[in-house]
Amino acid sequence: MVQTGEDDLVEYGYRRVLITITAILCTLLEIVDTTIVNVALTNMRGSLGATLNDVAWVITAYAIANVIVIPMTSWLSQQFGRRNYFVTSIIIFTIASFLCGNADNIWELVTFRFIQGLGGGALLVTAQTIITESYPVAKRGMAQAIYGMGVIVGPTLGPPLGGYLVDNFSWPYIFYINIPLGIIATVLALTFVKSPKYGEKLKSNQVDWLGIFLLTAFIGSLQYVLEHGQQDDWFNNKTIILLSTITVFGLVLFIWRELTYKYPIVNLGVLKDGNLRIGTVMCFILGFGLYGSTLIIPIYTQTILGWTATDAGLLLIPGSITTAFMMPIVGKLLQRGVPQSYMVGLGFLIFFFFTYIMHNSMTPSTGVEHLYWGLILRGIGLGLLFVPITTLSLSTLKGKDIGEGAAFTGMMRQLGGSFGIAIITTFITRFSQEHRLNLVSHLDTTKIEVQERVLMLQKGFMSKGFTANESLKKAYQVIDYSVMKQSAVLSYMDIFMYLGIMFLCCIPIIFLIKKGKNKINPADAMH
Structure with a gap:
């Protein structure tokens, strides 16, 4: 060369x-x-x-x-x-x-x-x-x-x-x-x-077409699994399982091909x-x-x-x-x-x-x-x-x-x-999810602090024209949102x-x- x-x-x-x-x-x-x-x-x-x-x-x-x-x-x-x-x-x-x-x-x-x-x-x-x-x-x-x-x-x-x-x-x-x-x-x-x-370019029959295919298959599959795994519930999804299998076999075959082919x-x-x-x-x-x-x-x-x-x-x-x-x-x-x-x-x-x-x-x-x-x-x-x-x-x-x-x-x-x-x-x-469960377990409605918080929120909504039942429901929604926010943090x-x-x-x-x-x-x- x-x-x-x-x-x-x-x-x-x-x-x-x-x-x-x-x-x-x-x-x-x-x-x-x-x-x-x-x-x-x-x-x-x-x-x-x-x-x-x-x-x-x-x-x-x-x-x-x-x-x-x-x-x-x-x-x-x-x-x-x-x-x-x-x-x-x-x-x-x-x-x-x-x-x-x-x-x-x-x-x-x-x-x-x-x-x-x-x-x-x-x-x-x-x-x-x-x-x-x-x-x-x-x-x-x-x-x-x-x-x-x-x-x-x-x-x-x-x-x-x-x-x-x-x-x-x-x-x-x-x-x-x-x-x-x-x-x-x-x-x-x-x-x-x-x-x-x-040096000289490879002829078309020397090009590692199989290597290109295996690289594309395993990298493409891996990237899809990483990008979509969480939203598709990982290995409970058939597509994720299939592409994970392609990733593993594609990687192994790709390594074998590149180590044994003359023009990798x-x-x-x-x-x-x-x-x-x-x-x-x-x-x-x-x-x-x-x-x-x-x-x-x-x-x-x-x-x-x-x-x-x-x-x-x-x-x-x-x-x-x-x-x-x-x-x-x-x-x-x-x-x-x-x-x-x-x-x-x-x-x-x-x-x-x-x-x-x-x-x-x-x-x-x-x-x-x-x-x-x-x-x-x-x-x-x-x-x-x-x-x-x-x-x-x-x-x-x-x-x-x-x-x-x-x-x-x-x-x-x-x-x-x-x-x-x-x-x-x-x-x-x-x-x-874990933190939410832990926080909710500490929200005991029999505790006076929790009751006072709910009552205060309920009164706030009632002052805006909502009924007592609607206000109570909205008060619980506010507390639920607060728990979600805290668990995310x-x-x-x-x-x-x-x-x-x-x-x-x-x-x-x-x-x-x-x-x-x-x-x-x-x-x-x-x-």
Whole structure:
């Protein structure tokens, strides 16, 4: 295989600035679109006449397409040339965005979201490799930091931006906003991005079609199970059982195929590297914490505190700005030789303190001031985790293995987010039911305090013109709502406690890390 020399891809001056802008723009396009639709689902249901289960597919289809295409990105780049593949992905994403905004029914929208996800998944990891290779070796820690800003800030920008567009325009504009940005990114990529020289393309009879099919089957099934498990009652549902079986058998057959076929679609041999194995585990945990906490905080502020979608999204902005501020600092520290393991250990510890503050701050009437500093800590923790985990994952890899390693870390971060959201939503429901039963058991109607509370509420409703019986019924409804609200708050507190324990348990993993070069050298990474 003919390799491109490292110096052929390093850029200087305005060219490097414009390539960096292109890569960050494409990263933001992909990541923001993962969360921007969350606040628009209600409006989509109304205008498209869809059920809640149907409209959930708008998120699921995009996530499935993302996770399927990410591990194939390295191979596809080799077949078509990186610049061609990157530009084609931007065009697919942009056209699919236009079609999403013009969808006439829910299943058209779901189909176009899947196509958008196929384009978007490719943008994520290809942008990472392009931005890394454009910087000289000594500055590649900084390159990862710049890329990391897009990955970490993106999920947080989605909800407030989506809320603003839905409140002031209409839901199709959350897709239309991608069109001018996609056109700009296409022109910049065509003008400035270079392709490494790869060896000969595979012939059609050498392509790992079975590998592609097995990857699609097991990843697609797994993603569906994670997204729909809770609402479909997990293994009491035949579809979930069937898809879980496909996931297990598909994974086993996929691993066998990739290890035995001469031209595998995904090179599993790269996982022989110990640091990459540890890095993929840490990326999974990072995705779990990043997407899990991004999910739970807006739900808590909207359902318990009664905030608008825009206000709930804006709460996350200061923490994201903190992360963006931390990234270049972490990049500089890496360049000066500070071990990644120290930063990762500190990052997990700070994430524990974030969960501790959130656990202690949650009440049915918490104010912004009680959540603010916890979220700032979350921003610092993410800054300390993302860049060191990414660089240590790739630190002992060489040449084209770096690109394949980056695909694994990207996929595991996305899957970690999916697992996090699935597990957290399941446990919120289970814990809420447990706490409700415990709280109701303490509501003894023979106690004088309970009787006085009911009587006071009843009198309040009677003063508004309701009959005594109607007022009594409404009084019990108010108490029931109060119990539900309190049980939900207690379940959120439990979630943060368990997240904190998980992050504490991750700290000893850093002792398994082998010393590699902080300044990674992905000269021939192929995405």
